[in-house]
Amino acid sequence: MLFKRWKMIQPIEYSLTTRVTNTLVDYWNIVLILLVIYYCTVTIFSRGLHRIPGPFLRALSPIPRLLSVYKGFSYEDDSALHQRYGPIVRLGPNLLSVNSADELHTIYGVSTLFYKSRFYSLAEGYDETGLIPDPFVMTDKAMHSRLRRGAANAYSLNSMVQLEAYVDPVTERLIHKIQKEYATGKRIIDLSQLVQQYAMDAICALTYGKDLNHIEKGDYLGFFKTSLIINRYMGIFGQIPWVHRFLLGNSFIAPFIVGPESNEKIFQLAKEEIAADGLISEGRDESLDRPSTFLQRLLLNQRRSPTSINEREIMAHCFNNIAAGSDTTAISIRSILFNTLKHPRVHQLLRKEIREAFPTSELESKSVSFRRVSKLPYLGAVIMEGIRLHPSVGLMFARVVPEPGATICGQFLKPGVEVGINPWLLQRNSEVFPNPDEFYPDRWLPENTSKERLILMNKCWIPFGHGAHTCSGRWISWMIIHKLVATLVLLFDMDLVDGGKDYTFRNFWLTPQRGLYISLTSAPP
Numbered sequence: 001m002l003f004k005r006w007k008m009i010q011p012i013e014y015s016l017t018t019r020v021t022n023t024l025v026d027y028w029n030i031v032l033i034l035l036v037i038y039y040c041t042v043t044i045f046s047r048g049l050h051r052i053p054g055p056f057l058r059a060l061s062p063i064p065r066l067l068s069v070y071k072g073f074s075y076e077d078d079s080a081l082h083q084r085y086g087p088i089v090r091l092g093p094n095l096l097s098v099n100s101a102d103e104l105h106t107i108y109g110v111s112t113l114f115y116k117s118r119f120y121s122l123a124e125g126y127d128e129t130g131l132i133p134d135p136f137v138m139t140d141k142a143m144h145s146r147l148r149r150g151a152a153n154a155y156s157l158n159s160m161v162q163l164e165a166y167v168d169p170v171t172e173r174l175i176h177k178i179q180k181e182y183a184t185g186k187r188i189i190d191l192s193q194l195v196q197q198y199a200m201d202a203i204c205a206l207t208y209g210k211d212l213n214h215i216e217k218g219d220y221l222g223f224f225k226t227s228l229i230i231n232r233y234m235g236i237f238g239q240i241p242w243v244h245r246f247l248l249g250n251s252f253i254a255p256f257i258v259g260p261e262s263n264e265k266i267f268q269l270a271k272e273e274i275a276a277d278g279l280i281s282e283g284r285d286e287s288l289d290r291p292s293t294f295l296q297r298l299l300l301n302q303r304r305s306p307t308s309i310n311e312r313e314i315m316a317h318c319f320n321n322i323a324a325g326s327d328t329t330a331i332s333i334r335s336i337l338f339n340t341l342k343h344p345r346v347h348q349l350l351r352k353e354i355r356e357a358f359p360t361s362e363l364e365s366k367s368v369s370f371r372r373v374s375k376l377p378y379l380g381a382v383i384m385e386g387i388r389l390h391p392s393v394g395l396m397f398a399r400v401v402p403e404p405g406a407t408i409c410g411q412f413l414k415p416g417v418e419v420g421i422n423p424w425l426l427q428r429n430s431e432v433f434p435n436p437d438e439f440y441p442d443r444w445l446p447e448n449t450s451k452e453r454l455i456l457m458n459k460c461w462i463p464f465g466h467g468a469h470t471c472s473g474r475w476i477s478w479m480i481i482h483k484l485v486a487t488l489v490l491l492f493d494m495d496l497v498d499g500g501k502d503y504t505f506r507n508f509w510l511t512p513q514r515g516l517y518i519s520l521t522s523a524p525p
């Protein structure tokens, strides 16, 4: 009976399928148009984002945003979009840019539940045990807090006194190299490379107590080359993060993109130092004579509270210092030096302040102390302004709206929407910084700006991020930047070659510059 019925139905169903297929084939063009209309409607109206202003094409596809980043000047496009559309703009189908200090707390506040977007998954690293613990990419709030707590004292301002001792020999090495080149008649120096080598060696030295001497050997491990590739990769493919698993996220493909593993050498350094640090296992304490490296400080934390941090986390923190700290610090130093040399009045005032504070006759070493330079007001203003005009990170710090949604710039955003603030926009917001494109350090001095405005300016100065994920290493870079800028201005008479015409940069995730050529007109013997 059943069999008979099936026999009867089958020809009917068969003919129905055939007819539908034939109709689709005959009217393929109409079908295509309907599919496109469906895609556009769903994309434009997804999560109610059709209410957010922005160019039509940006709402349709991530491609226009990807092309803008690919060109390397996306901050200019974003800035023009904000000027046209206001403080909140739709940059992609599910990506909003905000240019308002009022929303900093909502998006990044320690107590809010916004979490990092898939963009950050491009920075994830894996080893044989699995995901390497890195607070930068961590979305699990409890794990993130644990990681930060476990290393908080090593990153604190108080620690800088100890860590500084490891930076001094690196500074001396750099000065010695410049002097040596000057003595042999070389008057033009590419500071862009030297500054990067310096930042890398300084951070390596304070982390492990040893460095890889990039100042003398150059990029012999290919680390800088790799970081340029990763920077560009993160910027471009971070706009379509789902492709990551087919590229760098794929262990088979990755070596073809970044080449052989140069990070291995840095992990090796950590292993050697952990093994060699007998002093710590013998019960050395913070109060003892020798300064602690960053690594020693973490090992000490572990000894005191074994469950607070494990060896894998210690290794990861140390490696993260190198990965997160060297390029970013170098970018800031380049901008500060370039802008200072480009503005003779600023250069003169800065030189006067530093040279009066450190008469050469009293100089014991070639490196100035952080405690003393951090008290120089004009140097502080020049550093703030150099970093304001050229923050190291060039894209927004993207976050995802959590349940049950949030109101930003007067618009209710549903959970899952990606939103963020780009320091390149907020730090050039003309309502906060009059003549925002001008390098004018004096604006940071209390005698030139009201207290209220200074508070607002400081709030909008976000090169190190804001809130729960604020840069852990900000004091480390603060110390390195102060020491190097002051030492160079103190010891050398410098000028930009051809007014700095070769100085350029591209804006991907980071904004590394090249072509910072300086001519030396005098150098100490």
Ligand code: HEM
Pocket: 135, 136, 137, 148, 203, 320, 321, 322, 324, 325, 326, 328, 329, 332, 391, 392, 393, 397, 398, 462, 463, 464, 465, 466, 468, 469, 470, 471, 472, 473, 474, 476, 477
């Ligand atoms: C001028 C130099 C530096 C700049 C401009 C900078 C900038 C930033 C920014 C913007 C973030 C947050 C990104 C986000 O919220 O999406 C960040 C996070 C981080 N930075 Fe830095 N950084 C600098 C130097 C350093 C140094 C020297 C170190 C280590 C020695 C370091 C270690 C870290 C770590 C570990 C994080 C992750 C923090 C977290 O998510 O909890 N950074 N940095």
